[in-house]
Amino acid sequence: MARSRGQRQRLCFLGAAFACAGSLCWTKFPGFHVVPIEGKGLGAVAEQNFQAGDLVYEESPRIMWDAEDAARVQLLKLVAAILLLVSIFLFVAFNSVGLVPLPLAAAVALGRPEEVPEEVKDQWNQLSQEQKDQLKGLSDASTEKSMMGILRTNGFSRGASKSSSSLLLCPVLARFNHSCSPNCQQSWDEQSGTEKLYAMTTIQKGEELCITYCDLREPREVRRETLQAKYGFRCACVACDVASAVAEASDARRGEAARLQEMLPSADAAEGVQIAKRILQLLDEEGIADLTLRGLACSEAVRHCQRLGDLQRAQSWAKQAYIFYSQARGPESQIARRAKEYLDALDSPEVTATSSG
Numbered sequence: 001m002a003r004s005r006g007q008r009q010r011l012c013f014l015g016a017a018f019a020c021a022g023s024l025c026w027t028k029f030p031g032f033h034v035v036p037i038e039g040k041g042l043g044a045v046a047e048q049n050f051q052a053g054d055l056v057y058e059e060s061p062r063i064m065w066d067a068e069d070a071a072r073v074q075l076l077k078l079v080a081a082i083l084l085l086v087s088i089f090l091f092v093a094f095n096s097v098g099l100v101p102l103p104l105a106a107a108v109a110l111g112r113p114e115e116v117p118e119e120v121k122d123q124w125n126q127l128s129q130e131q132k133d134q135l136k137g138l139s140d141a142s143t144e145k146s147m148m149g150i151l152r153t154n155g156f157s158r159g160a161s162k163s164s165s166s167l168l169l170c171p172v173l174a175r176f177n178h179s180c181s182p183n184c185q186q187s188w189d190e191q192s193g194t195e196k197l198y199a200m201t202t203i204q205k206g207e208e209l210c211i212t213y214c215d216l217r218e219p220r221e222v223r224r225e226t227l228q229a230k231y232g233f234r235c236a237c238v239a240c241d242v243a244s245a246v247a248e249a250s251d252a253r254r255g256e257a258a259r260l261q262e263m264l265p266s267a268d269a270a271e272g273v274q275i276a277k278r279i280l281q282l283l284d285e286e287g288i289a290d291l292t293l294r295g296l297a298c299s300e301a302v303r304h305c306q307r308l309g310d311l312q313r314a315q316s317w318a319k320q321a322y323i324f325y326s327q328a329r330g331p332e333s334q335i336a337r338r339a340k341e342y343l344d345a346l347d348s349p350e351v352t353a354t355s356s357g
């Protein structure tokens, strides 16, 4: 039976995916195993105990792309397209020689945003066959396995925010499943050029290591809709698989934490400290170990205590902020180092003398 080129390419893609999924190249890593987890495909399970702040894994991305760099390329494309139009106009109007070679200008001016960016395709094509097969073996939440589906299902964004302006594809970290009460948190380390995964809480050997794929402050139904739409599964984690009344109480706590977090920077000083405390309490009650969120609440509390002239409490909050940030991103991370500098400045004799004088 004759097959179209598209069909042949899809079959080839699927064949490689099955070949890799069947191989045992994934299973063992220092500190954890990647194994089948009921209802979730593969997932990572701790092979040792971890403490909050332990570095669980560090991985260099196979694919790395930044939309801001790409935006600059888009601008160049736009300029090329305009030059193309001008050259066509000049050619038609005055029979003059075009300024831009036609095929080049036409090619760069085209390009659909729904397609995998060319730079990403180039990076993918430059990988070894084994590396390509490893990526093709990753999960894909879309109906038909494709490069775009794999990137969407497994890609991380660079930086602290969950913005979609950048894409990192790390084949091992892509095996970590989602939980609405995750025990691990990943972050990009610009210095080492690696994605790092830290334990956010005490984890016992045998527990699944999970990260989050969505905004944990959203209510259960919103989280479920997001996860279903983007990742094709209905979340049944410990926070979601509960009776309606329990879910309602959980939604209320998460919603309150989100509201308070927004209010915190502009709150008046005395209220700000109380808000920071309440955020930490809500996160504890909700079992959300997010250490970056905790660090942020503490940093704001430092600022409010300083405004109140309460140096002692400012120092104590600053210490907490430093601990949370260094556990979330490592003590050498920029955010932790800044918190340490701040703490040291507050501890300095001049500041202490000014405050007591």
Ligand SMILES: C[S@@+](CC[C@H](N)C(=O)[O-])C[C@H]1O[C@@H](n2cnc3c(N)ncnc32)[C@H](O)[C@@H]1O
Pocket (backbone or CB within 6 Å): 039, 040, 041, 042, 043, 138, 139, 140, 141, 153, 154, 174, 175, 176, 177, 178, 179, 231, 232, 233, 234, 235, 236, 237
């Ligand atoms: C980035 S991959 C994670 C690794 C994946 N389980 C695998 O086998 O490669 C994302 C996919 O894993 C599955 N997944 C992740 N977290 C899940 C969860 N809490 N419940 C059910 N499926 C989950 C979904 O199929 C999702 O599209």
